[in-house]
Amino acid sequence: MAWIILFGAGLMEVGWAIGLKYAEGFTKLWPSVFTLVSAGISLVLLSIAARDLPIGTAYAVWAGIGMVGTVAVGILFLGESADVMRLVSILLIGVGIAGLKLATPH
Template structure:
């Protein structure tokens, strides 16, 4: 259950990062509200998952999901550049997340 909460927290991190970008420096109301709500939910789920998961695993997976998710949204929705080096970097992050999960005893 903790891993499912952690994955959900990571996905919400992706959402708040995207809407933070869309908020135009917190000058637009609804993107700012969505940023705040999803940020709080993401932190709450991370906190609950860390009751049973080690910090080293939980934090790395949470930030990794958020990083790769933000990269994917940036490329697919915002038209950001997807160079070979950036894609390789995202693949390496995902590889690290998978290895962190596989190596965890929880």
């Protein structure tokens, strides 16, 4: 269950990272509210997952999901570059996330 909660925390991190773009320096009310709520939920879920998972693993996986997800949203929906070096780098982060999952006994 901790891994599912951690995945949800990572998805919420994607939400607040993308929200930062639309909050425009926290000058737009509703994007700012969305960003702050997403960040809060993300941190709460991370802390819950960390009860059962090693903190180093939980934090690295949380950050990795956030990075990969944010880059994917940027490429798919915001017109960001999908050059080979960028995709290979994201693939390597994904491999690291999978490796940490496989190396953690929970």
